[in-house]
Amino acid sequence: MLRSALESLEAQPLRHDLLQMSAKPASTAHHHHAHNAKGFVREVSAACTQRGLRLTEIRLQVLELIAAAEKPVKAYDLLDQLKDARSNAAPPTVYRALDFLIDNGFIHKLQSINAYVSCHHPSVVHQVPFLICDECESATEICDERVSGMLADQAKALGFRARAQTLEVHGVCKHCLIH
Numbered sequence: 001m002l003r004s005a006l007e008s009l010e011a012q013p014l015r016h017d018l019l020q021m022s023a024k025p026a027s028t029a030h031h032h033h034a035h036n037a038k039g040f041v042r043e044v045s046a047a048c049t050q051r052g053l054r055l056t057e058i059r060l061q062v063l064e065l066i067a068a069a070e071k072p073v074k075a076y077d078l079l080d081q082l083k084d085a086r087s088n089a090a091p092p093t094v095y096r097a098l099d100f101l102i103d104n105g106f107i108h109k110l111q112s113i114n115a116y117v118s119c120h121h122p123s124v125v126h127q128v129p130f131l132i133c134d135e136c137e138s139a140t141e142i143c144d145e146r147v148s149g150m151l152a153d154q155a156k157a158l159g160f161r162a163r164a165q166t167l168e169v170h171g172v173c174k175h176c177l178i179h
Contacts, residue, residue, distance in 0.1 A: 037067035040118055044106045047123045053104060061085065062097040063118075066107055071137045072115030110139060112168045117141070129167035135176035 041064055048055040055063075065081050066073055075094055082089040098116060101107040106122045109115075110130060117130075117139050127148040131140040148165055155162040 037064070037118075040067045040122065044122045047106070048104075050123075051104070053100075056097075058082075058086075058089075058093055059097045059100055062094060063101055063106065066101075066116050067118045069117075072110050072113060072117045072132075072139050074113075074115045078116075108141070110168055111166045112170065113137075115139075127165040129169065131169050131171065131173070133173035133176055134170050135172050138173055138175075140173070 041060070044063055045055055045060075047053075061082060062078055065078050075091070075098060078098075079089055079091060079094045082094065098107070098109070102109055102116075105119060105124070105126070107116050107118055108128070108130070110117060110132060113132060120141055120143065126143075126145065128144075129142045129147050131142065132138070133140075147167065151165055151167070152162060
């Protein structure tokens, strides 16, 4: 059922009215999580200033580590990296920073692998599906609001009040298939 619904997305026009949380729609392009880490951190910092949010030193350090990572990163790996600079770093500190970054749409949590990736549109609150490679552990963000819109429409039609969406598709990426 989901496969046929996803295939039908190609024929459907893009509907910007489906994203209730966002004033500005995310693009419909697909993105690998490889980008300019420093530019991303600057964009998040500017979004925090604009929204009146406090980007504390620990939140900034966690953000920088996630932004610099070439693949999704787990909380305890972040903790290990933080301990190099902060000997007193503890799990609750890292999880509080992660919660802040997730709650404000700056990073995504990949539930199925319990890892975190930076968001390609940190100034836009949005729900996006991910393609996760089981070989190289890369995560590709699919910035197409039609998918989240379709799920929201189905939930609404069934009288279900959704609080969050997590759609993660596991498989093998193009790069790994070739090599």
